[in-house]
Amino acid sequence: MVEAPLIAGIELGGTKINCILARGPDDILDEVRIPTTRPDETLAAVEAVLDRWRGFVALGIASFGPVSIDHGAGDYGHITSTPKPGWAGTDVARRLERHAGVPTGFHTDVVGAALAEARWGAAKGLRDVAYVTVGTGIGVGLIAGGRPVDGLTHAEFGHIRPVRAPGDEWVGNCPFHGACMEGLAAGTAIAARTGQPASELSADHPAWDGVAHALGQLLHTLVLTGVPRRIVMGGGVMVGTTHLFPRVRAAMTKSLAGYIALPEVALAETFVVPPALGGNAGPLGAILLGEQALDAHPAS
Structure with missing residues (x-):
């Protein structure tokens, strides 16, 4: 059986960030939680986690919203009209994709949870x-x-x-x-x-x-x-x-x-x-968003 790819997943929540390095729910190599504070401080902390991890071939991000998911839009990957102070207009997906240098999937946290509950839950x-x-x-x-x-x-x-x-x-x-x-x-x-x-x-x-x-x-x-x-x-x-x-x-x-x-x-x-997945639905959903990004860029 072919081993599932190793993917980094980021669940961006309003109060905390769940970072996970995994192939699936039964093969989680690392989990890190970061408080959600100011955008630059928070995303820099996520980048520091990604820098510690080795071997992942894709990145998935499941974020609180609203977010821009239209790949053709100038603000793709941004958080848009959130009432969370300081976060409206923040570039999340493109910034982290540039930093990680791997195919990156991006969507809402609830879509991530839906994907995970459908695959494993x-x-x-x-x-x-x-x-x-x-x-x-x-x-x-x-x-x-x-x-x-x-x-x-x-x-x-x-x-x-x-x-x-x-x-x-x-x-x-x-x-x-x-x-x-x-x-x-x-x-x-x-x-x-x-x-x-x-x-x-x-x-x-x-x-x-x-x-x-x-x-x-x-x-x-x-x-x-x-x-x-x-x-x-x-x-x-x-x-x-x-x-x-x-x-x-x-x-x-x-x-x-x-x-x-x-x-x-x-x-x-x-x-x-x-x-069925409890608090892991969002982070595992981010893994699946990364998997979908990898499938869309198989030569990356």
């Missing part, structure tokens, strides 16, 4: 998958045929506007859209609405009804793209509150109202599932 063996993170924010990574669903930019399902629950007129918490998905159901929105972190809310707190109502419509929308054969839901809000999964599945089923009559969707317990 809760959607193993499936090539058409959505990964939803519900934490500080809400993001969706969508892959079809084993590759990211790309076009002008990456998907931003966290900012769709759901139909509001009857009688709910709360303005929401998103600085851009108010009561969009992220403004209603992300961890920051839950805390803003209730005055408590999601992790401290009791399972019978009425706020969960609104969260499930909104997330059910997000899943409804993902089903209607016609892409995912399974939806993996991670992030601190979902993983930290197991009682939310049955509510969200029920809300999706109610919202769809029988329109998509497919057995995969009807079996909601196996269609909407928690992640």
Whole structure:
């Protein structure tokens, strides 16, 4: 059996950077965590890690967003309109590619997680998958045929506007859209609405009804793209509150109202599932982004 290539993976998060040197989940040579501070300081620390590593043939970067993924754009590989202070307009991919000197793949952290869960995790063996993170924010990574669903930019399902629950007129918490998905159901929105972190809310707190109502419509929308054969839901809000999964599945089923009559969707317990890779989904997804870059440049 041919040995998998050795790849360097960088998961760029809002609070920390996970650096990994690996061939896969069972062959990890090194892991390094770096705090996310100022862009120059943070990227210099990543470059120092890459300088210590030897033998990797590609680099993958799974980043918080929004990011520019259009290879023909002048700002390809940059973080774009992030509210994270100092990071808007930061060149990540091209800078690290120049430094490493190897083929480099770049995408969102949620696309990376989707790729990893499809290869090794809760959607193993499936090539058409959505990964939803519900934490500080809400993001969706969508892959079809084993590759990211790309076009002008990456998907931003966290900012769709759901139909509001009857009688709910709360303005929401998103600085851009108010009561969009992220403004209603992300961890920051839950805390803003209730005055408590999601992790401290009791399972019978009425706020969960609104969260499930909104997330059910997000899943409804993902089903209607016609892409995912399974939806993996991670992030601190979902993983930290197991009682939310049955509510969200029920809300999706109610919202769809029988329109998509497919057995995969009807079996909601196996269609909407928690992640299997935990905190390693993002870094391992970066490894797969590097693998895809290597496949695109086989002579490099």
